[in-house]
Amino acid sequence: MSASTDDTARAGVDGGEFRRPTMRDVAARAGVSLKTVSRVVNAEPGVSPALADRVRRAVTELDFRPNVGASSLRRADGKTATVGLLVEDVANPFSSALQRAVEDVAMPRGVVVFSASLDEDPERERELARAFAARRADGLILVPASDDQSYLEAEVRAGTAVVCVDRACRGVDVDSVVATNRSGAAEGVRHLFAGGHRRVAFLGDRQSIWTASERYQGYLDAFAAAGLEIDPSIVVHDLTDTGVADGATSTLLTRPNPPTALFTAQNLVTIGALRALRRLGAERTVALVGFDDFPLADLVTPGVTVVAQDPTAIGKLAASVLFSRLAGDTSPTQLHVVPTTLVRRGSGEIPPPR
Structure with a gap:
């Protein structure tokens, strides 16, 4: 095939507009039948090594790319990979x-x-x-x-x-x-209890989310096991992003009798709480345990203690x-x-x- 014919296969015949090369173009370039090209492209048997090499060279020269969707329709198992x-x-x-x-x-x-x-x-x-x-x-x-x-x-x-x-x-x-959302959350809260904290706030995601509900249940489990009562005024749900979590944390920490520790039940909530702590200069005086790790959590000072999923x-x-x-x-x-x-x-x- 001449250079001008190559250009036609690549660009199309109507006003030079782009057209992807087809199997027919590959067959014409290699001088073989359309069926032979189909067998080589779909890795089917029945083609001699010499003919297969000619088809592969034509595929490379024309930058031909098979239509994966169309190929999947021809597969016996119907799989699309x-x-x-x-x-x-x-x-x-x-x-x-x-x-x-x-x-x-x-x-x-x-x-x-x-x-x-x-x-x-x-x-x-x-x-x-x-x-x-x-x-x-x-x-x-x-x-x-x-x-x-x-x-x-x-x-x-x-x-x-x-x-x-x-x-x-x-x-x-x-x-x-x-x-292990529920038991993991309980472990995080128990860790704060072990450090001497009793006023541990809960900051969580939407209550309708299964994982958020499970983590809150873990918070409740830890309090029940320790024989402690929960102060509902330091429990905050439905924190949908870092900005909302930042605001909720600021509100908790600037009110009378603030919590001494925070359990944040989602990584974006943790990031919002961390921003509030740093803005208030409280990152070294208020304890924080977050559920789920996040990038750079180990590089801030102090590093963020987390209940890490994998x-x-x-x-x-x-x-x-x-x-x-x-x-x-x-x-x-x-x-x-x-x-x-x-x-x-x-x-x-x-x-x-x-």
Whole structure:
């Protein structure tokens, strides 16, 4: 094929507008049939090494890229080698670590991961889950924003593998991978009690979120086990971002009889509380234990003591369970639990005032 013909294959024939090279262009360039090109591109047998080399050279010269969607429709198993990952917010450090872990399991298998943020919106969850399923994703890994995933029942029956992470699925029988939210929160509060604190404030995310509810229950468990009464005036829920958490912390610490310690039940809430402490000059006098780690928590002074989840372990386990189901595992579904770890860095070890 001449240079001018190459240009036509790359740019198209109508006014020089761009057109992606097709299998027909590759066949013409290599001097073989369309079927031969199809077999080479889809790694099917029946093509001699010499012809296969000619096709591969033509593919390289024309920068041909197969239509993966069209190829998947021709596969006997109907698989698209894609999975969807629906998280709370891809900008959240927990979500981004989770995504990377899923990718690390998927990529060696030749599977592409598409992700989206749910923003704790149940309707957005349903729309995006259905959109991924409609685009024939082989499986979904989902951080539920709603308390009912029964809308996925038809997709599961149709063969879509589903695994819920961070929060257990409800209304559909699928695997879930969660952390020890309740017992981990209780451990964090007990750690503050062990340091001598009794006025320990709770600052949490939306009460409607399963993990937020579990962590609050852990806070209640720790008080009950210690035989202590909770002051409702230092319990604050529904802190949706760092700015709101900053304001709530400032309010608690500037009122009469403020708490001597804070238990913050989500990483963005912890960051907001830390900003308030530093602005008020109280980072060395008010103890702080946060649930969930975050970047640079060990570099501030004092370092932030946290009940750390392991999003990498959670993501890898969720992806492994998903691919096991896709490979034909029909064993009963399970709730997989990944333990949390108390990481002492200094802020949680500040004693109460004498």
